[in-house]
Amino acid sequence: MTGSAAKSTAKSPKKGETATLGATGRPYRGFATPPALDSHGPARIIALCNQKGGVGKTTTTINLAAALAEYGRRVLTIDFDPQGALSAGLGIDTHDMPTIYDLLLDTKRDPQDVIVQTSVPGLDIMPANIDLSAAEVHLVNEVARETILSRVLRKVAGDYDVILIDCQPSLGLLTVNALTASHGVLIPLECEFFALRGVALLIETIDKVRDRLNPSITLDGVVATMYDPRTLHSREVLERVVDAFGDDVLETVIGRTVKFPDASVAGVPITEFAPEHPAAQAYLRLARELVARGAVA
Template sequence: MAEKTRGTKTARAEDVPMGPTGRPYHGFPTPPALSSHGPARIISLCNQKGGVGKTTTTINLAASLAQYGRRVLAVDFDPQGALSAGLGITTHDVPTIYDLLLDTKRDPHEVIVQTSTPGLDVLPANIDLSAAEVHLVNEVARETILSRVLRKVSGEYDVILVDCQPSLGLLTVNALTASHGVLIPLECEFFALRGVALLVETIDKVRDRLNPAIELDGVLATMYDPRTLHSREVLERVVEAFGDDVLETVIGRTVKFPDASVSGVPITQFAPEHAAAQAYLRLARELVDRGAVA
């Protein structure tokens, strides 16, 4: 009899679905519609290591939030301009975020571009942005220039996502100073894990000296491949290091992301039924559930 009872308990435990992070898997409810928009919560997507999924996450999280009725502004803050290209926006011979940084009196509405995704706008960037740090280094309160730019339009959006460049220079400090929260996309690979401590240290310095209100909204595991022991071990170490700051949603590795980028649309539009598209919709629901987004 005792054995049967133990068997029943085991069966019930096994009935609880577990996510890749080793925690119970939640579906997260569909967020209710908003009766009004703004002021925006500004979230920077940061990691000084390149190729960890910052731009992919910015594009697809922005599109997912827009799909749930949020008004979203995505800020391309990387001189490579990958976010702009990934949303099919031409950045040659047009005003960009660089022009707004150099002339803070300029109206951001002259630069904002509407995308093919309803509710999603973009502040584009191109290679000109690489010169911004040189131009801004002698400016008074140079760390707050992006904040002054975004302040002019924050009342029109529910969330502003800033796609940072892979460095911890003046542009990234500007993004962190302007932000209410930080989302860290982290590739499930050993070398990606090594640099996160330095990023967290930078966030702490910005909190101490420039922006006391900034919060860590979460660590997002990306490029996860459950078939490899390495991916599973790295994710396990991330959960050990960051605990509940690790988001339950995990983004898997798939060739659909570059395919969608070539098409200039988010994956939620390119392949809406694909697991990757569903993962970003789930990420949007999780962030709303956590209170990181209205």
């Protein structure tokens, strides 16, 4: 475990001191290092969802998963995007191997046939490739087609503490499957004006899924990504996000850095590629915050 992460705890300002404000305008908290778990499972399933592309969904899935694994959680990631970026980002070559697509078409198949161990201890993945793009066509005539992923994940949920689903940038049948299977939704939101515009439609979709398919689904939070405090635009967008979503906006903010694409090329999370970098520390803090909020065990 990274030394500075292990020592980080939530501290209150001493009498007479002024609390340091974080990027979201709230007093900065380090969040305590979560205690080890006595046992594992059943998993809480979280969909990382935003119909706009390029907002940091895959980056957040990879690095949040790695950070949770670093804190002793057993984590399964689901690549649910035909582009297969999550698989590539974790160094998995999906050529000529079974993928999540095979499980959707044959729910009687053993999911263990598809699960792959990554280079990060405690972090596994169900990979995907371009074959997944045909899933919506094949599933459209299936009975209870919105619940197929839920039936797949039910078989492995007992082996993990958290399952993170990296959704594709759309609100189609695959995303509805992910929302139906999930206990919570985490919305990565780029600190850029156009990223704000589609969030209302996403919230509306989540409400429809809650009303018709999955009454227990909750919004676990909005995580601001690609934040650049040097630009007025980033600061204004983050301020508007906090005004719109209040306490649903997580206190941890992910900054913009070239280290993310460098880590993706290397096929490892940033917590392994550059563990002392502020971006790696931010994802460790995000993991601690989600544990502190009760979104993760």
